[in-house]
Amino acid sequence: MIRTLSKFGRGEVVGYAVTVVTIVTTNLLIGVLAGLGVALAKLISSTTTLQVSVDRNKNSKSISIKFSGTAIFVNLPNFANALDDVPLKKDVHLDFDDLRCIDHACLNLLNFWKKFHETQDGTVSVDWETVELKKA
Numbered sequence: 489m490i491r492t493l494s495k496f497g498r499g500e501v502v503g504y505a506v507t508v509v510t511i512v513t514t515n516l517l518i519g520v521l522a523g524l525g526v527a528l529a530k531l532i533s534s535t536t537t538l539q540v541s542v543d544r545n546k547n548s549k550s551i552s553i554k555f556s557g558t559a560i561f562v563n564l565p566n567f568a569n570a571l572d573d574v575p576l577k578k579d580v581h582l583d584f585d586d587l588r589c590i591d592h593a594c595l596n597l598l599n600f601w602k603k604f605h606e607t608q609d610g611t612v613s614v615d616w617e618t619v620e621l622k623k624a
């Protein structure tokens with residue numbers, strides 16, 4: 489049983505072990521609830537990640553920023569830091585193709601940052617159709 493679970497990752501084995509140990513040491517209800525708690529923690533951890541990769545072209549004044557994962561209010565500081573690190577007066581391309589979803593808070597931040605960056609003689613290119621499809 490454990491060998492089969494280990495094919496799906498260490499997190500599954502941990503969830504199984506927590507469930508079994510808790511059932512044996514306490515009772516069935518608390519064991520099942522502990523297993524559900526571990527599964528819920530793993531789910532939250534895996535769905536609230538935001539990866540940001542920045543490609544700064546040394547010879548040109550353009551920057552490409554690629555977002556992947558989920559852009560939700562929990563990740564708002566990471567989202568804001570990625571945008572704030574962009575130097576002024578640069579041409580910026582924001583790529584949201586690999587993003588799973590974006591919520592209202594991150595979308596508002598994106599709109600405000602875009603307006604600010606453009607007032608500082610920068611340009612921002614965003615595929616708004618892709619962003620609209622990713623709205624949570």
